[in-house]
Amino acid sequence: MNGIAHQAYLRTRLAILSSQLLGKRHLAGLAHLSLDELAEETDFAEVQGENIAGRLATFERVLMQTWLDELSALMRPLGGPARRLLTQWASRYELLNIKAIVRGKMGQLPTTEIERNLFRLPGYLSLNHDALLNTDSIPELLRQLEKTHYRRIARQAIRRYEERPDPFLLDATLDQQFYSDLINRAQMLGGTDRSETVNLIGRIVDRHNLVWSLRYRFNYGLQPSEVLYLAIDGGRVLSRAKLQRILQAESLGEAIRLLPKHLVSREELPTSITDIEVVMHDDVNDYAHGAMRRSPSPVTSVLAYLVLRHGEIQSLYAIVHARVHGLPDDLLDEALDPLHEAAA
Amino acid sequence: MIRAGTDMQHVTVTLMRDDLPRASLALAELEAFAPDDRPLLQSELPEIPGINFRNRIRHAWSYLDRLSTIMGELPRSDDPLPAIAISREQVIETEAWLKDAWEQCAPCEAMVRKVEEEYRELENLERSLADFSDLDIDLGRLQSDRGHLDLRIGSIPADNLERLREVLALSHHLILNVAGEGDNLRILVAGSRDDAAILDSVLLAAAFQPLNIPDSFDNIPRHCARS
Numbered sequence: 286m287n288g289i290a291h292q293a294y295l296r297t298r299l300a301i302l303s304s305q306l307l308g309k310r311h312l313a314g315l316a317h318l319s320l321d322e323l324a325e326e327t328d329f330a331e332v333q334g335e336n337i338a339g340r341l342a343t344f345e346r347v348l349m350q351t352w353l354d355e356l357s358a359l360m361r362p363l364g365g366p367a368r369r370l371l372t373q374w375a376s377r378y379e380l381l382n383i384k385a386i387v388r389g390k391m392g393q394l395p396t397t398e399i400e401r402n403l404f405r406l407p408g409y410l411s412l413n414h415d416a417l418l419n420t421d422s423i424p425e426l427l428r429q430l431e432k433t434h435y436r437r438i439a440r441q442a443i444r445r446y447e448e449r450p451d452p453f454l455l456d457a458t459l460d461q462q463f464y465s466d467l468i469n470r471a472q473m474l475g476g477t478d479r480s481e482t483v484n485l486i487g488r489i490v491d492r493h494n495l496v497w498s499l500r501y502r503f504n505y506g507l508q509p510s511e512v513l514y515l516a517i518d519g520g521r522v523l524s525r526a527k528l529q530r531i532l533q534a535e536s537l538g539e540a541i542r543l544l545p546k547h548l549v550s551r552e553e554l555p556t557s558i559t560d561i562e563v564v565m566h567d568d569v570n571d572y573a574h575g576a577m578r579r580s581p582s583p584v585t586s587v588l589a590y591l592v593l594r595h596g597e598i599q600s601l602y603a604i605v606h607a608r609v610h611g612l613p614d615d616l617l618d619e620a621l622d623p624l625h626e627a628a629a
Numbered sequence: 630m631i632r633a634g635t636d637m638q639h640v641t642v643t644l645m646r647d648d649l650p651r652a653s654l655a656l657a658e659l660e661a662f663a664p665d666d667r668p669l670l671q672s673e674l675p676e677i678p679g680i681n682f683r684n685r686i687r688h689a690w691s692y693l694d695r696l697s698t699i700m701g702e703l704p705r706s707d708d709p710l711p712a713i714a715i716s717r718e719q720v721i722e723t724e725a726w727l728k729d730a731w732e733q734c735a736p737c738e739a740m741v742r743k744v745e746e747e748y749r750e751l752e753n754l755e756r757s758l759a760d761f762s763d764l765d766i767d768l769g770r771l772q773s774d775r776g777h778l779d780l781r782i783g784s785i786p787a788d789n790l791e792r793l794r795e796v797l798a799l800s801h802h803l804i805l806n807v808a809g810e811g812d813n814l815r816i817l818v819a820g821s822r823d824d825a826a827i828l829d830s831v832l833l834a835a836a837f838q839p840l841n842i843p844d845s846f847d848n849i850p851r852h853c854a855r856s
Contacts, residue, residue: 440786441786507830510827514831
């Protein structure tokens with residue numbers, strides 16, 4: 286296929302997939318179905334398992350597998366830097382698997398149980414889980430990780446783990462490398478593709494940096510400098526200097542008052558980290574909807590679709606999970622719409 | 630041009646449970662059959678016979694691989710080894726033996742690694758003396774109380790230098806000197822003793838490893854090297 290044919294194929298494929306996005310209203314409607322109706326509507330009824338926890342875990346993996354399969358299909362006509370960018374986006378599931386293995390080892394879970402919770406990765410992601418699973422301790426696991434393309438992180442993690450065996454430092458480092466590599470690959474794109482994807486990724490990085498920095502600072506009690514060090518480069522609005530001013534606040538309330546004006550789209554600022562996460566999630570989604578439909582860059586449109594689809598899959602899983610465990614309607618509504626915007 | 634998939638067939642084999650081992654062996658001997666482990670018929674066929682057996686084999690292999698890393702590969706024979714059928718009990722016994730062997734050898738492996746790291750560190754120290762020779766400071770003074778000044782000397786992964794420099798500048802710390810090349814760099818950081826806790830937390834995040842200055846390094850580098 287030549288370039289124009291590739292674009293036409295991609296746009297067509299994307300148009301079909303994006304027409305299947307559920308949307309907020311439909312998700313809210315699903316939340317009000319009975320468990321049996323919801324199970325039929327979402328195919329949860331088809332999922333078998335020994336117990337409810339097993340069925341939910343399988344359901345989650347099936348949903349995420351769908352996302353990976355859609356990404357693989359959208360990636361097919363792409364080559365070069367665009368393909369490498371989307372491959373990097375898919376590698377977040379490698380990270381999730383590494384995190385799951387680390388936590389499983391820390392919790393001393395049997396290898397078979399850890400393995401059941403891993404995502405099955407497509408062939409273009411090359412991490413060998415067996416080698417990581419067949420380890421007896423975290424340091425040994427990290428030494429195996431040193432033999433992979435995560436060797437830089439692994440070396441640092443070994444040093445840190447000896448000082449302080451905290452899984453969250455490893456999480457933060459994995460996230461840092463993931464977004465850093467993503468931005469580097471976006472910078473390899475040409476012209477409009479580069480500026481459009483860097484804009485979209487920059488918004489995602491701002492959201493991640495703000496939410497996690499506030500959590501590390503005001504929930505975990507880390508020092509501002511340590512939190513600053515763990516922040517990711519490449520945000521659209523939040524530079525390191527701006528983040529430092531926010532983190533040096535004495536309280537969460539003061540930190541929120543110091544947020545740059547154009548960071549969130551609301552006049553009235555949220556008052557909790559959870560609400561900030563919701564607002565920024567919605568802002569990124571609104572932007573992604575626009576980028577998916579109107580961006581002159583096909584790879585940006587694809588990335589925007591994948592961001593939206595991932596969010597919907599997470600919401601769908603949350604609804605099924607909540608219904609299966611008997612969460613009342615009002616609590617589920619609160620979880621899906623904590624800012625009560627649907628009622629407004 | 631070969632396109633993956635055009636000459637391949639996806640087949641489903643249905644057979645009685647008792648025939649599964651023979652069928653599996655026959656398919657394996659073809660050397661052209663790749664099992665599809667996607668959960669396609671999970672609801673109809675929830676059980677995978679032999680999975681526990683295979684897991685035990687896998688665990689046993691992993692212990693054997695780890696032991697081979699320490700002790701070297703088993704001697705190879707020119708004559709191909711005959712295939713033997715191994716029972717479940719024999720697999721359990723073998724796995725237990727290998728696990729026990731690994732548990733005995735693992736501390737030795739850790740010790741060997743520690744010795745190698747200390748040896749590398751000694752080489753690094755030698756290089757440090759050379760690197761810091763231009764600094765011309767009395768290393769003995771780094772080991773003594775320095776009043777309000779907080780000085781740290783150690784190594785960081787090279788990738789972390791710029792990020793660390795940027796963050797430390799915001800907390801009024803300075804990286805005074807950088808030496809070395811390759812994956813790890815040696816640095817000297819200075820700041821106020823009042824901000825020691827801040828520096829501790831940032832250096833931890835940057836995977837900083839303090840350099841242990843031996844007592845014998847109690848002078849400027851060129852004098853230490855001579856002695």
